[in-house]
Structure formats: C-alpha cells, structure tokens
Amino acid sequence: xxxxxxxxxxxxxxxxxxxxxxxxxxxxxxxxxxxxxxxxxxxxxxxxxxxxxxxxxxxxxxxxxxxxxxxxxxxxxxxxxxxxxxxxxxxxxxxxxxxxxxxxxxxxxxxxxxxxx
Amino acid sequence: xxxxxxxxxxxxxxxxxxxxxxxxxxxxxxxxxxxxxxxxxxxxxxxxxxxxxxxxxxxxxxxxxxxxxxxxxxxxxxxxxxxxxxxxxxxxxxxxxxxxxxxxxxxxxxxxx
Numbered sequence: 001x002x003x004x005x006x007x008x009x010x011x012x013x014x015x016x017x018x019x020x021x022x023x024x025x026x027x028x029x030x031x032x033x034x035x036x037x038x039x040x041x042x043x044x045x046x047x048x049x050x051x052x053x054x055x056x057x058x059x060x061x062x063x064x065x066x067x068x069x070x071x072x073x074x075x076x077x078x079x080x081x082x083x084x085x086x087x088x089x090x091x092x093x094x095x096x097x098x099x100x101x102x103x104x105x106x107x108x109x110x111x112x113x114x115x116x117x
Numbered sequence: 118x119x120x121x122x123x124x125x126x127x128x129x130x131x132x133x134x135x136x137x138x139x140x141x142x143x144x145x146x147x148x149x150x151x152x153x154x155x156x157x158x159x160x161x162x163x164x165x166x167x168x169x170x171x172x173x174x175x176x177x178x179x180x181x182x183x184x185x186x187x188x189x190x191x192x193x194x195x196x197x198x199x200x201x202x203x204x205x206x207x208x209x210x211x212x213x214x215x216x217x218x219x220x221x222x223x224x225x226x227x228x229x230x
C-alpha cells in the first residue's frame with residue numbers, strides 16, 4: 001500500500017482479554033518495527049522484524065506480548081490477558097530494509113490506541 | 118539500551134518566536150533523525166543527519182549533528198500554529214541491532230497565536 005496501515009485505529013478491551021493488533025507495511029518493505037507510546041512517554045521499542053524473523057525482540061515487556069509476521073508482509077502484535085498498564089498507542093513502522101532504516105528512518109502508521117478497562 | 122536525553126520536555130511559545138530543542142546521548146551515534154508527530158498520527162521524518170558537524174535545513178527547520186557525535190539540536194524559526202506537535206530525536210548507534218533506532222522522549226510544542 002501507499003502507507004503503513006494499522007487496524008483497528010482504536011480498541012477498548014476488558015482487563016484479562018486478549019487483543020490482536022494488525023500492521024500492514026508499505027509494499028516491498030522488508031523491515032518492520034513495533035513501538036509503544038504511553039501517555040506523556042516517548043517511543044518504547046518492542047520488536048523488529050527483518051522478513052519473517054525477529055532479530056530483536058528485546059523490547060517485549062512480558063511473555064504476555066508476542067508478535068509474528070507472515071509472508072514478509074502483515075504483522076500481528078498479540079497481547080494476552082491484558083492489564084490496565086498495557087493501555088497505550090501501539091505504533092508500527094516499516095522501512096525498505098535495515099540499512100535504509102539507519103539512513104532514512106522509518107515510515108510510521110497512525111497507530112492503534114488501546115484502552116484496557 | 119541506549120538512553121537519549123531530549124530537552125525540553127515541553128515548550129509554550131508565541132507565534133513568531135524561534136524554538137530550540139536538543140538531544141544528548143551517552144553513546145556515539147552514526148545517524149541523527151528528527152521526527153514530528155501530529156495528534157492522532159504517527160511520527161513523520163523532518164530531517165536526517167549523517168556526519169559530525171553537519172548542519173541541515175528544511176524550510177524553517179535547521180538541525181545539526183554534534184561534533185562529539187553524542188548530541189543534536191533542532192531549531193524552528195518564526196514558529197506558526199501548525200508547528201504544534203511532539204518532536205522526537207532518534208538515532209542509530211554503533212553496536213546496536215542493524216536497523217534499530219533509539220528515540221528520545223519527545224518535546225511537546227505548543228504555539229499560541
């Protein structure tokens with residue numbers, strides 16, 4: 001697609017429920033990144049995909065968080081047994097490849113605003 | 118992980134004023150990037166810097182890559198209401214995972230007409 005697409009744009013869920021957040025990167029972009037932005041906070045790195053593999057998933061805050069990418073394209077971030085502290089905007093970004101990312105940065109989606117009640 | 122210290126955390130200025138914000142790191146960075154985030158949107162790249170001492174402009178925006186390679190600043194001249202948003206510094210540092218960028222906490226800019 002023309003840009004990075006994320007869905008849903010907003011999600012309200014009850015504490016304890018599982019949620020899936022979807023990211024559709026720019027067509028042809030092999031590198032994909034997930035970040036979390038909490039109110040008043042900066043961008044917290046979660047995980048990085050190159051193709052379908054994740055060379056860096058050091059930012060996932062707990063084992064309740066997981067992500068996968070299939071076909072080198074769409075990625076899904078799953079949060080199990082959601083907690084109120086999971087409430088945040090989850091941003092996805094992509095770049096042509098990792099070298100391009102280092103030179104020209106990423107293109108971000110508009111994010112999914114997750115609210116856990 | 119790498120720590121990027123971005124300041125100030127927030128700024129409240131009058132239209133027409135100049136703005137300056139900066140970012141410092143404990144590590145040497147190979148690339149410095151500046152992003153702007155409008156409400157409800159993802160960050161958008163404003164300026165990219167690649168060499169120590171480099172000074173780059175993009176319209177009313179000017180950014181510099183510090184000589185020590187551990188800092189960068191962004192200046193906005195003659196601010197206008199649409200400059201409102203959150204500005205992030207970001208960079209890539211030697212030894213980090215290829216392709217991974219580190220971000221500052223952001224500077225929230227408010228411009229009063």
